[in-house]
Amino acid sequence: NAGVTQTPKFQVLKTGQSMTLQCAQDMNHEYMSWYRQDPGMGLRLIHYSVGAGITDQGEVPNGYNVSRSTTEDFPLRLLSAAPSQTSVYFCASSYGPDTQYFGPGTRLTVL
Amino acid sequence: AQRVTQPEKLLSVFKGAPVELKCNYSYSGSPELFWYVQYSRQRLQLLLRHISRESIKGFTADLNKGETSFHLKKPFAQEEDSAMYYCAHLSGGYNKLIFGAGTRLAVHP
Numbered sequence: 001n002a003g004v005t006q007t008p009k010f011q012v013l014k015t016g017q018s019m020t021l022q023c024a025q026d027m028n029h030e031y032m033s034w035y036r037q038d039p040g041m042g043l044r045l046i047h048y049s050v051g052a053g054i055t056d057q058g059e060v061p062n063g064y065n066v067s068r069s070t071t072e073d074f075p076l077r078l079l080s081a082a083p084s085q086t087s088v089y090f091c092a093s094s095y096g097p098d099t100q101y102f103g104p105g106t107r108l109t110v111l
Numbered sequence: 112a113q114r115v116t117q118p119e120k121l122l123s124v125f126k127g128a129p130v131e132l133k134c135n136y137s138y139s140g141s142p143e144l145f146w147y148v149q150y151s152r153q154r155l156q157l158l159l160r161h162i163s164r165e166s167i168k169g170f171t172a173d174l175n176k177g178e179t180s181f182h183l184k185k186p187f188a189q190e191e192d193s194a195m196y197y198c199a200h201l202s203g204g205y206n207k208l209i210f211g212a213g214t215r216l217a218v219h220p
Contacts, residue, residue, distance in 0.1 A: 033208070041121065041162060042212040043155075050206065056209060090155065098143060098201055100208060102155040 002026050004103035006091050012109045013081040021076040021106050023091030029101070031094045032074040033058070034066065036087040037105070041089065049074055081110045113138045113202045115211035123217045124188050129134045132183040132214050134172075134198030143201035144181040146172055147210070158183075168192070188218045190200070 007022045025032065033048035035058075044059030049068040061084060065077040074093075078085060088107050092100040124130055136142055146158040158169045161174045161181060172183045178212045180197060198211040 017217070035210070040212060042117075043210040045207055048207065059209070092155075098145065098160065098208065099157050104154055108179065 003083065004091055004093050004101050004108050006089075006103035008106070010107050012111065013078075014111050015082060017081050019078050019081065021078075021089055021091075021108070023074045023076065023103060024072050025074075025093040025101070027074065027093060027101065028071060029093035030071065031096055032068065033057075033092050033100065034064070034074070034076045035090045035092065036060065036085075038087050046089075056061060069084060078108075083110045086110045092101055113197050113200060113209060115200045115209055117211035117214050120161070120212070121215045121217065123208055125219050126190055127187050128196045130183075130185045130188045130218075131217065132198075132212060132216065134181045134183065136176075136179050136181065136198075136200050138179070138200065138202075140162045142174070144162065144172075144174060145199045145201075145208070146181075146183050146191050147197045147199055148194050149197070150171070155197070160209075188216075189217050190217060192220060 004025045014062050030051045030101050034046040035043040037043050041043045047066040048056045048063050055066050088105050089104050091103040094100040115139045143182045144161045148158045149155045170185045195213050195215050197213045200209050
């Protein structure tokens with residue numbers, strides 16, 4: 001059981017570039033979510049999904065897109081990267097939204 | 112908006128001292144509250160949830176509806192308790208887990 005995996009671990013982008021952060025889980029969890037972690041602001045929910053084909057916005061969805069075509073995968077797309085999106089991104093999964101299992105994180109820097 | 116407030120960014124104590132990490136929430140109904148912990152170079156993980164009323168690693172947290180608080184307590188801190196602690200609240204029809212800003216606990220020998 002790999003749990004929740006995220007790739008890449010580190011990424012540097014230039015302003016305006018696009019990229020996709022990958023997240024996968026092998027626990028057959030219905031609920032998946034994406035957070036960003038910033039100093040002094042804790043974890044903020046970007047988008048979440050309660051099952052394949054269903055996604056919804058969290059607290060800070062602007063500039064990010066998600067899709068959930070399978071139970072296992074929940075990629076996060078940055079459409080046009082901005083320096084304000086420099087952060088550590090965490091993916092999480094669970095049977096429900098309460099007891100979530102987190103991935104190791106992706107550290108993203110936008111220059 | 113439903114909020115979780117952790118007023119302290121850093122809490123520094125000596126080994127063996129009592130610890131109280133503060134968490135206040137703004138919600139008028141029946142809240143679902145949690146404490147998550149992130150040790151150095153480890154993943155964020157659930158520490159405890161108020162509904163189970165359990166003690167994990169010597170930590171307890173009691174929901175006080177009158178004060179809208181869910182403070183995390185431990186009578187005798189250990190060095191291995193040093194970590195980042197996040198209070199979280201289920202929101203949005205119980206579909207969203209909303210975190211506070213976090214408190215870093217540093218336990219000194």
